[in-house]
Amino acid sequence: MNRLPLVPLSLGRYPTPVERLDGLSTSQRELWVKRDDRTHEVCGGNKVRKLEWLLADARARGAARVVTIGAAGSHHVLTTTYFGRLAGLEVEAVLVPQPRSEHVVEVLRAAIGLGLHAIPAGSWTRGALGFALRRVFARAGTVWIPLGGSSVLGSMGYVSAARELASQVRAGALPEPDLCIVALGSGGTAAGLAAGFAAERMKTQVVGICVSRPAWALRLHASALARACARRVAEHPLRVRVKADSRFLGAGYGHRTREGDEATRLAKAACGLELDPTYTAKAFAAALAYLRQAGGTHRTLLYWHTLGNHPRSPSKDQTEELGLLGRLLPTVAAGDAGR
Numbered sequence: 001m002n003r004l005p006l007v008p009l010s011l012g013r014y015p016t017p018v019e020r021l022d023g024l025s026t027s028q029r030e031l032w033v034k035r036d037d038r039t040h041e042v043c044g045g046n047k048v049r050k051l052e053w054l055l056a057d058a059r060a061r062g063a064a065r066v067v068t069i070g071a072a073g074s075h076h077v078l079t080t081t082y083f084g085r086l087a088g089l090e091v092e093a094v095l096v097p098q099p100r101s102e103h104v105v106e107v108l109r110a111a112i113g114l115g116l117h118a119i120p121a122g123s124w125t126r127g128a129l130g131f132a133l134r135r136v137f138a139r140a141g142t143v144w145i146p147l148g149g150s151s152v153l154g155s156m157g158y159v160s161a162a163r164e165l166a167s168q169v170r171a172g173a174l175p176e177p178d179l180c181i182v183a184l185g186s187g188g189t190a191a192g193l194a195a196g197f198a199a200e201r202m203k204t205q206v207v208g209i210c211v212s213r214p215a216w217a218l219r220l221h222a223s224a225l226a227r228a229c230a231r232r233v234a235e236h237p238l239r240v241r242v243k244a245d246s247r248f249l250g251a252g253y254g255h256r257t258r259e260g261d262e263a264t265r266l267a268k269a270a271c272g273l274e275l276d277p278t279y280t281a282k283a284f285a286a287a288l289a290y291l292r293q294a295g296g297t298h299r300t301l302l303y304w305h306t307l308g309n310h311p312r313s314p315s316k317d318q319t320e321e322l323g324l325l326g327r328l329l330p331t332v333a334a335g336d337a338g339r
């Protein structure tokens, strides 16, 4: 299908800025950042671009509610709740435990405060099963949004983002990047970018920094998604690939790493960027490693920043909130944190 009948909602403010990180760039190698924290003032980050398509689809289908799934501190669940509620939809999510950090506590609190109907599950297996079963017995008027909003439709937001970057390159705002480094979770961001760069005939290679394991599954999924996106937007077959790098993962999803903590301090000091331990600390640590790597042929590196501000909404029901926080955000054992 080449024609897209669906018109995405306009939720964000575009183009998001690109900036050269002068303090970290050298005469041989430049580091640039694409500021997708600025997609929206109150609730920004990378999920906004996906939701423009996903919520347009939900609305076109006359949905009364959307149901999704994610980790307890999922930015996708929070952002879906924020924009879904603004669009007058009920929002439900199956939530799965993850290691507790100040950041994920805030994200979960905000989602509950905005009116998310949370359905806690004990593990990813049970969560996925619960999500599938709900789907079988769904009420009319329910639209399903996959993990991270990473369907082909949601990823269209990042095909558009790649086109936006291509315009910025053409306008001389930055040189054409050799590498684009971005956190790789559910894959829609990296996949949409890879398809979009290919459609724009750019040389930019997408390197996804794995935030969970196994790396091969993340790479296969992202590459398949990228090819599906390319088929949807291009007249001719395109060669698209997403590279996946799992060297920065540490102990696993949501576990902080030493390099990530260092990258977080550096990002704050060098350019005032705020990072989170799960996604952007690992991706920025990778960008720094690629920048310093000897012998690479890349000259221009683009770190695609995916973490936005999030709203802080006090929840009305403290007992429910405390119950959910206790079930979904177990405290990480001491000694686990440094890995």
Ligand SMILES: *Cc1c(COP(=O)(O)O)cnc(C)c1O
Pocket: 045, 046, 075, 076, 148, 150, 183, 184, 185, 186, 187, 188, 189, 190, 276, 279, 280, 306, 307, 308
């Ligand atoms: C969801 C998320 C990602 C990962 O994007 P995917 O499209 O799921 O791969 C990266 N960074 C942040 C801050 C996120 O919330």
